[in-house]
Amino acid sequence: MAQQKAISPTRLEDYPQWYQQVIKAAELAEPSPVRGCMIIRPWGYALWEKIQSVLDARFKATGHSNVYFPLLIPLEYLQKEAEHIKGFAKECAVVTHHRLEADAEGKLQPAGELEDPYIIRPTSETVFGIQYAKWIKSYRDLPLKLNQWANVMRWEMRTRLFLRTSEFLWQEGHTAHATAEEAQEETLQMLDVYQDVIENTLAIPTIPGEKTARERFPGAINTYTLEAMMQDCKALQSATSHFLGQNFAKSFNIQFTDQNEQLQHVWTTSWGLSTRIIGGLIMTHSDDDGLVLPPKIAPIHAVILPIIRKDQDAGLIIEYCQKLKEALGQQLFNQEPIRVEIDSRDLNGGEKYWHHVKRGVPLRIEIGLREVNGDSLAISRRDQLGQKITQSRQQFIQELPHILQEIQSGLYERALNYQKVHSHHFTNLNEFKDFFANDQANGFAYVYSSDDESIEHLLKEYKISARCIPLATSQETGSCIFTGKQNAKKIIYAKAY
Amino acid sequence: MAQQKAISPTRLEDYPQWYQQVIKAAELAEPSPVRGCMIIRPWGYALWEKIQSVLDARFKATGHSNVYFPLLIPLEYLQKEAEHIKGFAKECAVVTHHRLEADAEGKLQPAGELEDPYIIRPTSETVFGIQYAKWIKSYRDLPLKLNQWANVMRWEMRTRLFLRTSEFLWQEGHTAHATAEEAQEETLQMLDVYQDVIENTLAIPTIPGEKTARERFPGAINTYTLEAMMQDCKALQSATSHFLGQNFAKSFNIQFTDQNEQLQHVWTTSWGLSTRIIGGLIMTHSDDDGLVLPPKIAPIHAVILPIIRKDQDAGLIIEYCQKLKEALGQQLFNQEPIRVEIDSRDLNGGEKYWHHVKRGVPLRIEIGLREVNGDSLAISRRDQLGQKITQSRQQFIQELPHILQEIQSGLYERALNYQKVHSHHFTNLNEFKDFFANDQANGFAYVYSSDDESIEHLLKEYKISARCIPLATSQETGSCIFTGKQNAKKIIYAKAY
Numbered sequence: 001m002a003q004q005k006a007i008s009p010t011r012l013e014d015y016p017q018w019y020q021q022v023i024k025a026a027e028l029a030e031p032s033p034v035r036g037c038m039i040i041r042p043w044g045y046a047l048w049e050k051i052q053s054v055l056d057a058r059f060k061a062t063g064h065s066n067v068y069f070p071l072l073i074p075l076e077y078l079q080k081e082a083e084h085i086k087g088f089a090k091e092c093a094v095v096t097h098h099r100l101e102a103d104a105e106g107k108l109q110p111a112g113e114l115e116d117p118y119i120i121r122p123t124s125e126t127v128f129g130i131q132y133a134k135w136i137k138s139y140r141d142l143p144l145k146l147n148q149w150a151n152v153m154r155w156e157m158r159t160r161l162f163l164r165t166s167e168f169l170w171q172e173g174h175t176a177h178a179t180a181e182e183a184q185e186e187t188l189q190m191l192d193v194y195q196d197v198i199e200n201t202l203a204i205p206t207i208p209g210e211k212t213a214r215e216r217f218p219g220a221i222n223t224y225t226l227e228a229m230m231q232d233c234k235a236l237q238s239a240t241s242h243f244l245g246q247n248f249a250k251s252f253n254i255q256f257t258d259q260n261e262q263l264q265h266v267w268t269t270s271w272g273l274s275t276r277i278i279g280g281l282i283m284t285h286s287d288d289d290g291l292v293l294p295p296k297i298a299p300i301h302a303v304i305l306p307i308i309r310k311d312q313d314a315g316l317i318i319e320y321c322q323k324l325k326e327a328l329g330q331q332l333f334n335q336e337p338i339r340v341e342i343d344s345r346d347l348n349g350g351e352k353y354w355h356h357v358k359r360g361v362p363l364r365i366e367i368g369l370r371e372v373n374g375d376s377l378a379i380s381r382r383d384q385l386g387q388k389i390t391q392s393r394q395q396f397i398q399e400l401p402h403i404l405q406e407i408q409s410g411l412y413e414r415a416l417n418y419q420k421v422h423s424h425h426f427t428n429l430n431e432f433k434d435f436f437a438n439d440q441a442n443g444f445a446y447v448y449s450s451d452d453e454s455i456e457h458l459l460k461e462y463k464i465s466a467r468c469i470p471l472a473t474s475q476e477t478g479s480c481i482f483t484g485k486q487n488a489k490k491i492i493y494a495k496a497y
Numbered sequence: 498m499a500q501q502k503a504i505s506p507t508r509l510e511d512y513p514q515w516y517q518q519v520i521k522a523a524e525l526a527e528p529s530p531v532r533g534c535m536i537i538r539p540w541g542y543a544l545w546e547k548i549q550s551v552l553d554a555r556f557k558a559t560g561h562s563n564v565y566f567p568l569l570i571p572l573e574y575l576q577k578e579a580e581h582i583k584g585f586a587k588e589c590a591v592v593t594h595h596r597l598e599a600d601a602e603g604k605l606q607p608a609g610e611l612e613d614p615y616i617i618r619p620t621s622e623t624v625f626g627i628q629y630a631k632w633i634k635s636y637r638d639l640p641l642k643l644n645q646w647a648n649v650m651r652w653e654m655r656t657r658l659f660l661r662t663s664e665f666l667w668q669e670g671h672t673a674h675a676t677a678e679e680a681q682e683e684t685l686q687m688l689d690v691y692q693d694v695i696e697n698t699l700a701i702p703t704i705p706g707e708k709t710a711r712e713r714f715p716g717a718i719n720t721y722t723l724e725a726m727m728q729d730c731k732a733l734q735s736a737t738s739h740f741l742g743q744n745f746a747k748s749f750n751i752q753f754t755d756q757n758e759q760l761q762h763v764w765t766t767s768w769g770l771s772t773r774i775i776g777g778l779i780m781t782h783s784d785d786d787g788l789v790l791p792p793k794i795a796p797i798h799a800v801i802l803p804i805i806r807k808d809q810d811a812g813l814i815i816e817y818c819q820k821l822k823e824a825l826g827q828q829l830f831n832q833e834p835i836r837v838e839i840d841s842r843d844l845n846g847g848e849k850y851w852h853h854v855k856r857g858v859p860l861r862i863e864i865g866l867r868e869v870n871g872d873s874l875a876i877s878r879r880d881q882l883g884q885k886i887t888q889s890r891q892q893f894i895q896e897l898p899h900i901l902q903e904i905q906s907g908l909y910e911r912a913l914n915y916q917k918v919h920s921h922h923f924t925n926l927n928e929f930k931d932f933f934a935n936d937q938a939n940g941f942a943y944v945y946s947s948d949d950e951s952i953e954h955l956l957k958e959y960k961i962s963a964r965c966i967p968l969a970t971s972q973e974t975g976s977c978i979f980t981g982k983q984n985a986k987k988i989i990y991a992k993a994y
Contacts, residue, residue, distance in 0.1 A: 032624070034567040034615065039628060042562035042643070049563065065539035066546065070531040071568075071617070071648055071664050072590070075597065075605045085597075085605070093569070093615075094594035094607040098652040100572065100586040100616070108572045108582070110591040110614050112652075117607050118531065118590075119597070120568070120617075127529070131536060146539070151568055151648065155595040155609075167568050 005288040006358050015232040020161065022282055025358040026291040029161050036159040036166030040275070043359060044162075046299035047278055048169065052149065054201050055171065055273065058193045064145045064173060069127050071151075072118035077126040081251040084125065087218025091155040093120040093166075120153040125219065125244070125270055128174040129252030136266060138257050139178050143186070147173040162279035163236075163497050170274035176254060176266040180245070183267035184222075187243040190271040191224045194239040198277065203294035203412040204228050204284045205419050206238055207444075209468025212451040212491065217270075221245035227467045227492065229419040230283040233441040235467045235494040238280055241271035279497070284415050291360030292382055294411050295404040296334050302400070303356045304342045307349060307368035318344065320372045324365070324393065333401045357382065362407050363400075383407050419444070429481050432493075436462040441495035446470075448478035448488040455482045459493070467492040502785040503855050512729040517658065519779055522855040523788040526658050533656040533663030537772070540856055541659075543796035544775055545666065549646065551698050552668065552770065555690045561642045561670060566624045568648075569615035574623040578748040581622065584715025588652040590617040590663075617650040622716065622741070622767055625671040626749030633763060635754050636675050640683070644670040659776035660733075660994050667771035673751060673763040677742070680764035681719075684740040687768040688721045691736040695774065700791035700909040701725050701781045702916050703735055704941075706965025709948040709988065714767075718742035724964045724989065726916040727780040730938040732964045732991040735777055738768035776994070781912050788857030789879055791908050792901040793831050799897070800858045801839045802849055804865035815841065817869045821862070821890065830898045854879065859904050860897075880904050916941070926978050929990075933959040938992035943967075945975035945985040952979045956990070964989040 007025060011018045023029055028044030031037075040048065056066070072095060078085045095118045097110035121127070128146070136144060149171045159165050173190060177183040191208055198204050206226035216223040220242040228236045248254070249265040258264050285292040295301050304325055306317045321342050328340045343352055356364050366378040366388075377396055380388045381403070391399075422443030426432040435442050444467070449455070451466065459465060473490045480488035504522060508515045520526055525541030528534075537545065553563070569592060575582045592615045594607035618624070625643070633641060646668045653663050670687060674680040688705055695701050703723035713720040717739040725733045745751070746762040755761050782789040792798050801822055803814045818839050825837045840849055853861050863875040863885075874893055877885045878900070919940030923929040932939050941964070946952070948963065956962060970987045977985035 032567045033627060034569050034571060034624070037567035037569065039567065040565040042564055045563045045565055048565075066542045067539055068537040068542055068545075068666060070529045070534035070536065071650065072531050072534065074531060078597075079605055089597040089599075089605065091596060093592045094597065095590045095617070096593045096607055097591035097614075099588060100575075100582075100591065102586075108576055108586065110593055117594075120592070127531070130530060153568065169565065 006290050006354055007288050010288040011231060016160075018288070019279075019283060022286050022290050022358075023161050026360060028278070028282070028291070031161065036156055038161050038165050038167075040169075043299065044278065047281065047293075047297060048275055050297050050299070051197070051201070051273075051277065052171075054197050055193070056149075058197060059147050059171075059173065062189060062193065064147045064175075067146045067148050068150070069124050069131070069148055071121055073121050073124075073127055074116055074118055076116070077130060078119065080126065080129075081219050081248060083247075084219040088122045088154070092122050093153050093155055094118070095120065121150070122152055122154045123270075123272070124148070124150070124152075124172055125174065125248055126252070129248045129254060129268075132174075132176050132266070132268075133252050133254045136176060136254055136256050139259055142178045142256060142266065143175055143182065145173070145175045145186070147171055160279075162275055162282070164276075168274050168276065170272050172270060172272045175269045176249070177268070178256065178258065178264075178266065180267050183245075183269050184243050187222070187224060187241045187269045187271070190269070191226065191239075191241040194241070194271070194273055195226055198226060198228070198238055199412065201294070201296045202277065202281050202284075203296070203408055203415065204238065204280055205412065205416040207468065207470050207492065208472075209470040209492065210474065211240075211468055212466045214451060214453075215466055217242045219244060219247050221247065224471075225468050227444075227494075228280055228284065229415075229422060229444060229494075230280070230497070231418065232283070233422050233443040233495070235444065235492075235496040236276075236280045236283070237467075237496070238277055239271070239273040242269060244268040244270060285411050286360070287385070289385055290358035292411065293360035293362060295362045295408050298339070298360065298362050300339045300341050300361055301333065301404055302328065302338070302340045302363035302365055303361050304340060304365045304367060305349070305352055305356075306342065306344055307366050309368065313369045313372075316372055317367055317369065321367050324367070324377070324397075327397050328400060331397065331400050333404045338400060338404070357385070362404060381407060383410055426481060432481060433462065436464055436493075436495070443494065445493045446490055447481040447493065449491040449493070450480040450483055450485045450488045451491075452480070452483055452485070458482065464493045464495050467494050467496060503787050503851055504785050507785040508728060513657075515785070516776075516780060519783050519787050519855075520658050523857060525775070525779070525788070528658065533653055535658050535662050535664075537666075540796065541775065544778065544790075544794060545772055547794050547796070548694070548698070548770075548774065549668075551694050552690070553646075555694060556644050556668075556670065559686060559690065561644045561672075564643045564645050565647070566618075566621050566628070566645055568618055570618050570621075570624055571613055571615055573613070574627060575616065577623065577626075578716050578745060580744070581716035585619045585651070589619050590650050590652055591615070592617065618647070619649055619651045620767075620769070621645070621647070621649075621669055622671065622745055623749070626745045626751060626765075629671075629673050629763070629765075630749050630751045633673060633751055633753050636756055639675045639753060639763065640672055640679065642670070642672045642683070644668055657776075659772055659779070661773075665771050665773065667769050670766070670768045672766045673746070674765070675753065675755065675761075675763065677764050680742075680766050681740050684719070684721060684738045684766045684768070687766070688723065688736075688738040691738070691768070691770055692723055695723060695725070695735055696909065698791070698793045699774065699778050699781075700793070700905055700912065701735065701777055702909065702913040704965065704967050704989065705969075706967040706989065707971065708737075708965055709963045711948060711950075712963055714739045716741060716744050718744065721968075722965050724941075724991075725777055725781065726912075726919060726941060726991075727777070727994070728915065729780070730919050730940040730992070732941065732989075732993040733773075733777045733780070734964075734993070735774055736768070736770040739766060741765040741767060782908050783857070784882070786882055787855035789908065790857035790859060792859045792905050795836070795857065795859050797836045797838050797858055798830065798901055799825065799835070799837045799860035799862055800853045801837060801862045801864060802846070802853075803839065803841055804846060804863055806865065810866045810869075813869055814864055814866065818864050821864070821874070821894075824894050825897060828894065828897050830901045835897060835901070854882070859901060878904060880907055923978060929978060930959065933961055933990075933992070940991065942990045943987055944978040944990065946988040946990070947977040947980055947982045947985045948988075949977070949980055949982070955979065961990045961992050964991050964993060
């Protein structure tokens with residue numbers, strides 16, 4: 001059992017295929033017959049609900065309110081911000097008709113052509129902008145800090161479950177401020193909120209940084225990002241926060257009268273995190289036996305598996321399991337009652353056991369007659385596969401919150417260590433090229449680099465991109481590894497999702 | 498102040514306009530420049546969030562899981578269920594292109610025409626159906642009980658905030674069962690869940706009933722509804738639950754092997770509640786001074802208004818307010834901490850006072866120097882406008898949960914009484930006609946009636962429709978008031994939204 005892995009192929013054999021198989025085995029999501037769109041199944045959606053609830057509480061605690069804006073955007077809105085439209089025109093779903101009619105063969109055809117077509121929102125800066133211009137009159141109306149949870153659509157050509165889908169779920173925050181400083185502060189505050197939730201709840205280590213000019217959000221002055229390293233050493237942009245300056249304010253004419261009765265444009269920000277992060281969660285922690293979930297995000301913390309060998313023992317074992325479930329549910333982890341389920345389905349033990357392994361449940365507790373008689377339980381941790389420990393019931397109940405915390409921290413530490421081991425600083429261009437010279441991603445390369453158009457061909461050749469200027473070293477400068485120019489910033493390059 | 502009403506026109510003067518003005522004054526929502534779509538503002542969205550959280554907990558407690566299905570539906574899916582497509586083809590947004598290109602004048606035009614267009618979901622029976630056929634193989638896979646929270650789109654020609662918008666937010670439950678009985682039970686169970694939440698949380702009395710054949714959901718065998726009466730005596734369909742029989746199962750080939758190894762079609766249900774209910778909430782309780790909110794749904798239960806006449810008193814008064822807020826927040830109402838806010842904005846007292854009246858905050862607490870010195874507070878209840886009561890602080894803190902419950906029950910009782918007063922039983926056709934003879938809606942008319950096509954012209958003439966066959970009297974029969982036919986059921990007729 002220890003040799004045979006539940007997921008085939010393994011990570012080493014074929015990482016992209018392994019990723020698809022982990023999702024399938026855990027029943028997180030599946031492709032839909034609708035081009036590029038996915039169906040998020042209960043176990044996958046439960047992860048998104050947890051992420052939503054943690055983030056939403058943080059948004060509210062930092063003074064944001066939720067709203068809902070229309071799905072459709074008139075074409076003329078998009079056209080108002082030149083950079084913005086360039087970024088999205090190539091990949092958007094266009095609504096051109098408002099009913100269907102059967103043709104001569106009875107086949108439905110679009111009918112009722114619209115005079116002005118709409119696109120399905122790829123993001124909502126434009127529709128928020130139009131409204132902000134209406135709502136904001138005076139400095140008393142500022143700051144305006146709104147967020148929406150919504151679906152958006154970007155017509156992607158190559159899609160991948162969670163990581164890149166034509167439709168995805170996300171939240172988008174949109175705020176307006178009286179001063180540049182305040183807007184900049186908001187941008188960084190939300191990056192902090194994301195980092196806190198991604199690191200502490202999802203146990204994914206990230207590197208906060210600023211995007212280089214050519215990697216910015218269309219229309220932004222600055223884009224901040226959290227870059228995470230997956231187990232194939234590729235980078236995943238986990239969330240972004242944009243300082244939009246007065247670009248959108250000027251395009252949409254969002255003005256306010258300040259305390260000196262002067263008319264001024266506001267300063268805006270936007271920031272978002274999407275279902276893509278679930279792809280990051282899967283790729284950070286999972287192994288060749290399937291999904292591994294940090295306890296804080298796991299829909300259930302522990303599953304109790306009754307092992308009934310003789311029918312006559314069933315009553316006794318089930319009763320013991322139910323009492324155990326109740327006792328465990330009264331313990332708190334992460335300020336919430338511990339989530340326990342009993343799986344008493346009529347399946348063979350091995351099938352049931354692997355079902356929960358593949359779904360990443362942090363703890364499995366087996367209860368047979370021996371455990372009932374010994375007032376004990378047999379525990380297996382998802383993060384320590386192959387080890388089963390028998391423990392006294394009382395002791396386990398007491399220790400459970402501690403065990404869950406240990407798993408949570410352990411997963412984070414392991415991922416952080418992985419990121420560190422696969423991060424390298426280069427001052428020599430040939431070493432840098434060697435690092436990326438094969439098809440595999442070897443990690444994060446830190447180099448002093450100018451954000452020069454002339455290096456584009458080299459990045460393309462090695463299929464890498466500038467991930468970010470890490471905030472931690474954003475004041476350091478050196479000589480550009482590509483051009484030799486002075487005063488270059490330290491930039492992380494990597495292959496990326 | 499008692500004479501002048503905050504909302505103009507009043508309900509009596511112009512009910513539809515009054516409705517729009519209540520929404521505007523409470524800043525619940527507003528029309529968007531996107532045809533037929535609305536923008537739900539923070540105070541309105543907070544109501545939806547509360548409804549979501551109460552309903553979602555009930556769905557989970559009854560064994561349902563949340564999922565997410567694609568926004569877009571291929572035309573061919575719709576075509577599979579003949580009745581269903583008839584119901585939705587005339588009002589759906591059609592996506593025909595997947596990018597934009599600037600024309601010679603620089604104007605964006607749809608480009609990249611799709612071979613197979615999509616519609617934006619008006620409801621999702623079809624996409625769930627396709628997937629259920631894939632997921633369900635054996636009786637062990639049943640029941641399958643899923644729900645999704647989503648936006649849907651129906652291209653309405655005449656729209657009205659919350660009540661009828663082209664895009665709206667809702668949840669849609671879709672379940673599959675092994676037997677007709679079990680599916681029928683599910684259908685009625687979810688109707689019960691809706692009724693419980695609508696009556697107990699929103700304080701809207703409803704009449705559960707079955708729709709007549711011609712009012713059913715397209716493709717359903719039975720549609721159950723909750724009919725509520727608004728203050729203009731019109732009916733509002735508040736939520737529906739459909740028993741779909743094997744119609745969708747046969748169209749989408751959803752089959753399972755039963756315990757006797759026989760292949761059978763499943764039995765399905767679907768049920769939904771939308772942001773429309775917020776329109777019902779507004780119209781049930783609000784008055785000529787604006788929104789009135791039952792405490793269980795109110796985003797805040799009480800607002801504290803510091804009344805500062807001299808700057809030197811400010812510190813004392815604000816401190817008193819903060820301690821009061823803290824003490825009140827430690828009390829529970831409806832098993833949740835009581836929600837209190839201090840409004841210390843720099844606005845004149847009257848403006849501030851009316852702000853909260855119009856937004857329907859159940860309790861306003863005014864604190865000036867006199868209250869601080871008297872260890873007391875001045876309370877105004879939203880449901881008893883014009884009365885201000887001074888009470889001792891300690892006593893109020895203790896009584897607050899009780900007061901909130903009294904407001905909650907009072908609003909329900911008032912609405913229930915209104916419904917009863919405006920409900921009439923008729924056995925004489927002329928009296929029935931007189932009841933509906935003017936442009937105003939006069940209420941619910943209960944009559945024995947056959948569901949006969951021949952009465953359609955009469956219903957059209959009086960602009961009324963069959964609302965439901967109330968479950969409470971569904972076994973009673975009598976002679977049809979229109980045709981004289983025997984064995985007619987008791988049906989409610991009314992003008993309706």
